[in-house]
Amino acid sequence: MEEDEGTEEQERFSHRQRLKAAVHYTVGCLCEDVASDKEVQFSKQTIAAISELTFRQCEHFAKDLEMFARHAKRSTINTEDVKLLARRSNSLLKYITEKNEELTQFNIEQRAKKKKKLEDDKTKSLAPAEAAASGRDSLALSPGAEAAFGEGRQEQADSPERRMKLSAFILSF
Amino acid sequence: MEATGGGFRKELVSKLLQMHFTDSKTKVSGDALRLMAELLTIFVVAEAAIRSVRQAQAEDLALVDVDQLEKVLPQLLLDF
Numbered sequence: 001m002e003e004d005e006g007t008e009e010q011e012r013f014s015h016r017q018r019l020k021a022a023v024h025y026t027v028g029c030l031c032e033d034v035a036s037d038k039e040v041q042f043s044k045q046t047i048a049a050i051s052e053l054t055f056r057q058c059e060h061f062a063k064d065l066e067m068f069a070r071h072a073k074r075s076t077i078n079t080e081d082v083k084l085l086a087r088r089s090n091s092l093l094k095y096i097t098e099k100n101e102e103l104t105q106f107n108i109e110q111r112a113k114k115k116k117k118l119e120d121d122k123t124k125s126l127a128p129a130e131a132a133a134s135g136r137d138s139l140a141l142s143p144g145a146e147a148a149f150g151e152g153r154q155e156q157a158d159s160p161e162r163r164m165k166l167s168a169f170i171l172s173f
Numbered sequence: 174m175e176a177t178g179g180g181f182r183k184e185l186v187s188k189l190l191q192m193h194f195t196d197s198k199t200k201v202s203g204d205a206l207r208l209m210a211e212l213l214t215i216f217v218v219a220e221a222a223i224r225s226v227r228q229a230q231a232e233d234l235a236l237v238d239v240d241q242l243e244k245v246l247p248q249l250l251l252d253f
Binding site for chain 1: 180181182185188189190191192193194195196198199200201202204205207208209211212213214215216217218221222223225226229230234235236237238239241242246251252253
């Protein structure tokens with residue numbers, strides 16, 4: 001029993017260590033960018049201190065976020081909770097709100113793109129489906145039709161007009 | 174829109190937060206995760222790093238050491 005607890009503790013500890021190491025790496029990269037930008041150097045202790053600091057702040061952030069979500073009777077943390085977290089300094093709140101708006105804008109654009117892509121795909125899948133159906137009905141395809149169908153299959157990726165022409169051609173039989 | 178080369182990755186932020194949740198049902202939405210990554214990047218880069226750099230520049234030093242970080246720490250923690 002105690003052994004299990006011991007190994008569990010150890011696992012949790014090494015999990016923590018791995019996360020800390022990941023944070024340290026990211027912090028190091030970010031500090032390097034700042035250093036080259038401002039033409040100063042960061043001592044190793046400073047980077048270690050900043051990453052330890054970030055790690056501890058995450059604990060505070062996490063607890064606060066959970067409390068906010070629970071207060072709103074939700075189990076999923078959303079952007080409003082994050083905005084509440086950033087309330088302490090005005091400029092930070094403004095920045096985070098701006099980012100949030102950029103994000104929602106981006107999401108809307110992504111959804112519009114996906115919808116467009118789905119519609120495009122639908123028209124693309126309709127054309128060869130029709131061709132296949134009419135192909136099954138008339139067993140003996142004339143050489144012209146076969147050639148057109150073969151060609152259409154080869155260049156399926158990027159010629160919707162070709163496919164439209166192809167389906168029109170086959171439907172004419 | 175995605176975090177530039179030196180940014181916190183979403184999975185890392187997610188794991189960091191998950192570690193301190195007391196309720197196992199608590200989850201983070203995708204958008205909130207991205208905002209948190211931005212917030213953490215701001216915290217590290219803009220605040221901790223750049224404030225320390227400014228402190229070092231005010232003291233005419235080329236190396237940013239823990240002493241400079243110590244001096245900016247109180248205000249940093251109050252702002253967050």
